[in-house]
Amino acid sequence: MGAAAHVLAAGVVPARSQMGSSLGFHIILACFGIAFAAVTMTAEWIGIRRGDAAALLLARRWSKVMAVLVAVGAVSGTVLSYEMGLLWPGLMGRFGAAIGWPFSVEGIFFFLEAIFVGIYLYGWQRLPPWAHWWTGMPIVVAGVLGAMSVVAANSWMNSPAGYTLSHGKITRVDPLSVYFNASTPYETAHMVLAAYMVTAFVVAGVYAVGLLRGRTDRYHRLGFAIPFTIGGIAAPLQVMMGDIIARFIEHSQPVKFAAMEYVPRTVRGAPEWIGGIFINGHVYFGAAVPAFDSILVGFSPHTLVIGWDSVPPAQRPSLDTLIHLSFDLMVGLGFFLLAIAAWQGWWWRFHRRLLLTPWFLVPSALSGVAAVAAMEAGWVVTEVGRQPWIVYRVLLVSKAVTPATGVPVTLGVILALYAVLTVVAIGVPMVMSRRWRHGPPAEEESEQVPYGPAPERSGTSPASAHPSGGSAPR
Amino acid sequence: MNPSPEAIAVATILVVVIAAYALFGGADFGGGIWDLLAGSAGRGMAPRELIDESITPVWEANHVWLVFVLVLLWTAFPPAFAAIMTALFVPLALSLLGIVLRGVGFAFRHTAQRLAMQQLTGALFAAASLITPFFMGTAVGAVATGQVPVHPAGNILAAWTSPTAILTGFLFVAACAYVSAVFLVLEARQRRHRNLTRYFAMRATAAGLVTGAFAGGTFAELSVSSPYVFARLTGVALPLVAISVAAGMAVLAMLSLRWYHALILRVTAAIAVATVVWGWGLAQYPYLLPTSLPLAVGSAPTAALVAELVVAGLAVLLVAPGFALLYSLQQQRLLTAADTEADLRLAAHPGPPPPGQPAAPAPAAARVTTALVLTILAIRAIRDLFSPPRRQ
Numbered sequence: 001m002g003a004a005a006h007v008l009a010a011g012v013v014p015a016r017s018q019m020g021s022s023l024g025f026h027i028i029l030a031c032f033g034i035a036f037a038a039v040t041m042t043a044e045w046i047g048i049r050r051g052d053a054a055a056l057l058l059a060r061r062w063s064k065v066m067a068v069l070v071a072v073g074a075v076s077g078t079v080l081s082y083e084m085g086l087l088w089p090g091l092m093g094r095f096g097a098a099i100g101w102p103f104s105v106e107g108i109f110f111f112l113e114a115i116f117v118g119i120y121l122y123g124w125q126r127l128p129p130w131a132h133w134w135t136g137m138p139i140v141v142a143g144v145l146g147a148m149s150v151v152a153a154n155s156w157m158n159s160p161a162g163y164t165l166s167h168g169k170i171t172r173v174d175p176l177s178v179y180f181n182a183s184t185p186y187e188t189a190h191m192v193l194a195a196y197m198v199t200a201f202v203v204a205g206v207y208a209v210g211l212l213r214g215r216t217d218r219y220h221r222l223g224f225a226i227p228f229t230i231g232g233i234a235a236p237l238q239v240m241m242g243d244i245i246a247r248f249i250e251h252s253q254p255v256k257f258a259a260m261e262y263v264p265r266t267v268r269g270a271p272e273w274i275g276g277i278f279i280n281g282h283v284y285f286g287a288a289v290p291a292f293d294s295i296l297v298g299f300s301p302h303t304l305v306i307g308w309d310s311v312p313p314a315q316r317p318s319l320d321t322l323i324h325l326s327f328d329l330m331v332g333l334g335f336f337l338l339a340i341a342a343w344q345g346w347w348w349r350f351h352r353r354l355l356l357t358p359w360f361l362v363p364s365a366l367s368g369v370a371a372v373a374a375m376e377a378g379w380v381v382t383e384v385g386r387q388p389w390i391v392y393r394v395l396l397v398s399k400a401v402t403p404a405t406g407v408p409v410t411l412g413v414i415l416a417l418y419a420v421l422t423v424v425a426i427g428v429p430m431v432m433s434r435r436w437r438h439g440p441p442a443e444e445e446s447e448q449v450p451y452g453p454a455p456e457r458s459g460t461s462p463a464s465a466h467p468s469g470g471s472a473p474r
Numbered sequence: 475m476n477p478s479p480e481a482i483a484v485a486t487i488l489v490v491v492i493a494a495y496a497l498f499g500g501a502d503f504g505g506g507i508w509d510l511l512a513g514s515a516g517r518g519m520a521p522r523e524l525i526d527e528s529i530t531p532v533w534e535a536n537h538v539w540l541v542f543v544l545v546l547l548w549t550a551f552p553p554a555f556a557a558i559m560t561a562l563f564v565p566l567a568l569s570l571l572g573i574v575l576r577g578v579g580f581a582f583r584h585t586a587q588r589l590a591m592q593q594l595t596g597a598l599f600a601a602a603s604l605i606t607p608f609f610m611g612t613a614v615g616a617v618a619t620g621q622v623p624v625h626p627a628g629n630i631l632a633a634w635t636s637p638t639a640i641l642t643g644f645l646f647v648a649a650c651a652y653v654s655a656v657f658l659v660l661e662a663r664q665r666r667h668r669n670l671t672r673y674f675a676m677r678a679t680a681a682g683l684v685t686g687a688f689a690g691g692t693f694a695e696l697s698v699s700s701p702y703v704f705a706r707l708t709g710v711a712l713p714l715v716a717i718s719v720a721a722g723m724a725v726l727a728m729l730s731l732r733w734y735h736a737l738i739l740r741v742t743a744a745i746a747v748a749t750v751v752w753g754w755g756l757a758q759y760p761y762l763l764p765t766s767l768p769l770a771v772g773s774a775p776t777a778a779l780v781a782e783l784v785v786a787g788l789a790v791l792l793v794a795p796g797f798a799l800l801y802s803l804q805q806q807r808l809l810t811a812a813d814t815e816a817d818l819r820l821a822a823h824p825g826p827p828p829p830g831q832p833a834a835p836a837p838a839a840a841r842v843t844t845a846l847v848l849t850i851l852a853i854r855a856i857r858d859l860f861s862p863p864r865r866q
Contacts, residue, residue: 074537075577081544082570085559092548093556097774100549104785107545108792111538115796119803126808138796173774175781404563404629417574424578 015087015401018411020383022079024376025418029073029425031375033113034147034192035199036066037120037139043226044136048129054219058226061436062203063121065429070117072425077110079414087407090400091390094170098163101175102152109146113139147195148188155183158382159252160391182252186245187382193238194378198371200231201337205368206433212361221354228364231371232341239334243296250297253392254306256385259320260327261293262286263307270294270305275328278320317387326377326384333374340364477760477769480779484550485769487786489755491546493748495539497653499606500646500747502536504654506576506603507647508677509596521658522596524670528661540573550782553624553772554762561626562616565609565634572606604647611646615639615692618754619700620764638695645688649747652681656725656743660736675729682726686719689750702765706757714753721746 040062047056081103085092092100116138123132156162162177163170207223250257258264262273262283270293276286291301298304308316317323340363347355390397477485505525512518512525548555559566579598612634616622621633633639655678662670696704707715721742728739758764762772773779 071580072577075574075580078537078541078573078577079570081541082566085544085548085555086563086567086570089556089560092559093552096548096552096555097550097778100545100552100774101778101781101785104542104545104549104782105788107538107542108785108789110541111789111793112796114538115793115800119800123803123808127803171775173778173781175777402560402563403627404560406563406567406629410567413571417571417578420578421574 012397012401014407014411016397018407018414019083019087021411021415021418022076022083023383024379025421026073026076026080027375027379028198028372029069029076030147030150031195031198032066032069033073034143034195036062036069036203037117037136037143038196039199039203039227039230040066041133041136041140042230043222044129044133046222046226048133052222054217054222055226057219058223060124061432063124064432067117067121068428068432069425070114072421074114076418076421086404086410087402088390088400089402091395094168094395094400095160095163095391097170097173098160098178099153099156101173102149102156102179105179106146106149109142109149113142113146116142143195144192147192148184149179151187151191152179152181152184154382155187156181157391158187158386159183160394183248186241186248189241190238190245190378193234193241194371194375196234197231197238197337198368198375200227200234201371202368204228204231205365208361208365208367211356212358212365216356221356224364225354228341228344228367231337231367232345235334235338235341239338242331242334247297250305253386255308255311255316256323256382258306258308258310259317259323259385260381261305262320262324263293263305265307265309266304267307268294268302268304270297270303272296273324276324278324315388317385319384319387323381323385326380330374330377330381333370333377336363336370337367337374340367477773478776478779480776480783481550481769481773484546484773484779484782485755485759487783488543488546488550489752491539491542492755493751495536495543496649496747496751497744498539499536500650500653501657502576502654503603503607504650504652504681505658506599507651508654508658508674510600510603515593520667520670521673524658524662524665524667524674525654528658546782550774550779551762551769551772552774554767557622557624557626557763557767558613558617560628561622561630561633562613563629564631565613565616569606569609569613572602572604572609576602576606603650607646607650608643609634611643612639614646614754615642617763618642618696618703618758620702620766622763624763624767636699638692638699641688641692641695645685645692648681648685648688649750652678652685653743653747655681656729656739659729659734660740663734664736671734675732675734679726679729682722682729686722689718700764702761703754703757706759707753711753711756714749714756718746718749718753721749 040059043055043062044059046052047054047059116135119135120132120139123135127135156178159182161181162174162179164172204224204227207220207227210220211224246257246260249260261270262276262278263270264278264281269291271288271290272292273283274287274289276283294301294303294305308320340360343360344355344364347360386392388396388398390400509518509522509525512521544555547558575598579595579602615636616630616633616639619633619636619638621630621636621639623630655674658674659671659678662674693704693707696707725739725743725746728734728742733739760769761767762769
């Protein structure tokens with residue numbers, strides 16, 4: 001029995017690797033789908049409100065980058081829907097009636113988002129400024145609600161609810177209880193804030209590099225300040241949210257929490273480990289703060305913290321060190337982002353201008369990478385920490401994985417293709433920005449993005465269709 | 475045990491969405507086939523440009539249809555979804571490969587300005603256009619012939635390599651080329667390209683004949699490989715089959731008479747393809763997997779089915795106003811590619827203008843939106859409905 005389980009677990013590794021890499025890739029693009037519209041609209045708002053051409057130019061360019069990222073995200077999202085069946089037929093076959101519904105809801109919001117990205121992108125020229133601004137609003141709303149729908153499906157795997165099983169078959173479903181399961185509010189808030197942080201700090205990081213290279217004109221200062229402010233508002237909220245969620249996990253998934261915090265045995269006065277590798281019951285290279293874990297969980301050094309000895313070994317996640325270090329990385333990077341945001345905020349409070357010393361700009365330039373790493377680490381914690389369950393305490397991963405052979409092949413192909421897609425997603429905006437900086441303006445006007453309308457052939461394009469050929473406001 | 479009305483309703487929506495994917499996705503993939511067959515860089519430039527202008531903007535919509543197919547299947551009919559995804563792992567993974575290749579080519583497309591890069595994106599487009607419909611076709615063929623068991627122990631090579639399944643694969647490729655060519659005839663005509671209109675009319679006729687031949691071959695094969703489906707195709711689903719054949723003939727007649735009525739030609743061609751999909755759906759009834767998994771056994775509990783119906787209703791309620799707004803903005807010509815950023819650039823970066831830069835926005839660079847993300851075909855169809863033929 002044990003040996004058989006072991007063989008099955010080995011069969012799970014390629015499928016888990018493929019799902020993990022596909023999700024880890026898609027989630028970065030999804031962040032931009034959720035939050036980039038809000039960042040762009042903030043720049044547009046400043047631009048319209050103050051008649052600021054630099055802010056308007058930023059907004060217009062960002063909307064083009066958004067189109068590229070949404071196009072790549074549509075591909076990686078389709079891959080994920082396939083993989084739900086190709087890799088996990090045991091999950092979808094048994095529980096599709098429950099977990100499938102939130103995905104359907106997400107489909108609506110994706111549809112809406114795609115329509116309004118199109119309107120927003122091509123409404124710049126002719127729509128009145130504020131009317132154009134409002135066409136971005138559905139993207140922001142659909143982004144958040146779409147995120148909530150997909151996250152609800154993941155939350156359901158952590159807190160399954162809203163279904164009745166008899167003889168291993170679902171006989172009754174309560175779609176609303178599925179969607180609004182116990183984990184949904186926590187995971188949704190955490191993910192939406194993460195999306196705003198990732199988007200904001202990545203964009204700010206790009207302009208921090210420009211500022212470091214001495215391009216300190218208003219365009220670059222705004223390009224840095226607008227997203228950095230948004231990220232700086234999200235960072236403290238995220239740290240507070242994370243603290244609340246940790247206590248929720250301690251309550252709802254104590255074994256996951258035990259792995260996050262290295263709690264092998266249920267004890268009072270559990271220490272908080274910072275760093276460290278767990279081998280054979282010992283933590284090496286880690287620093288322990290006595291009783292602090294108990295204080296964080298129950299606000300008292302005597303709080304009882306449940307250890308992973310509360311369940312049989314077969315029901316514990318096997319990679320404690322990975323879970324713990326990912327958790328520490330996420331928390332550490334969260335505090336790092338909070339710290340640089342607070343630094344800039346403090347400086348602004350007293351000087352009313354941007355702090356542009358390299359001591360601040362170098363870490364800021366890295367803030368985008370840090371935010372992405374923190375988010376990926378967070379997903380490692382929640383997904384690896386749920387093992388060996390795919391649906392917590394209901395269905396084992398080994399029972400859900402496909403019996404089809406060939407997953408190692410698709411894993412290899414997916415890794416290769418995603419390497420190419422990564423080059424596209426990073427390279428296309430880089431090429432665009434180089435053209436923006438060096439190319440003559442006429443070239444930028446003719447630039448096409450994936451959602452681009454077809455260029456009218458020369459000769460068939462009536463100049464009279466463009467009455468708005470006013471002179472440039474200097 | 476009879477299937478519940480909710481199950482029948484969701485199954486109907488599923489078949490309609492599959493037909494929509496066949497039409498819109500088919501037009502896109504078919505474009506790739508004609509791109510592939512357009513010949514050398516010089517000779518094939520005009521048709522390739524037309525394909526690029528008129529068909530690729532539908533791309534995003536394809537994903538929405540396909541994702542809806544998957545989501546409906548796994549929520550409403552989970553056991554069928556699991557069985558299909560397991561037994562047909564190989565062809566479905568290959569069709570996914572095609573979709574990703576198409577996406578890579580698409581994202582690159584407009585930033586690729588050198589010829590070598592354009593050829594690469596063209597190659598990806600062509601490869602995807604053959605791979606995806608062919609393997610989706612073999613998967614559909616495998617389901618229709620009852621080769622997918624309810625509890626497959628692994629992937630089943632024999633299921634999708636039967637003569638029927640392979641023929642269905644070829645049928646799908648031919649149908650994509652056909653749908654695409656008919657749409658391209660009208661696109662060329664709207665742009666007043668007389669040569670290209672004739673070019674694609676010839677190809678649409680040829681593709682129509684090839685598609686008909688493959689359809690006939692598949693039909694004949696089904697009599698041996700899937701007696702149940704064949705019996706229903708020649709029984710209760712016969713009217714749909716007959717409509718499809720009649721519509722296909724009518725399209726051929728219109729093409730040979732050079733009677734290119736935008737709406738009628740498009741709708742007739744769409745009917746020819748959609749009725750085949752509907753016929754297939756009706757022929758399988760009441761089975762999800764003929765003849766092992768009936769609808770009544772493979773359906774999710776009623777609440778899940780109702781939830782899917784609500785989602786479908788909400789999709790119409792929420793998406794329709796969005797489309798209406800898009801359409802009305804488009805009609806008022808309020809949507810254009812940002813036709814100048816020079817003003818903003820100058821205002822944001824005061825200083826001497828770069829050499830060779832005109833002071834005023836150059837009208838030559840101004841572009842009119844002829845097509846938008848997701849909607850080109852939908853919008854055109856609506857426009858054709860409401861406005862008389864354009865005269866310039």
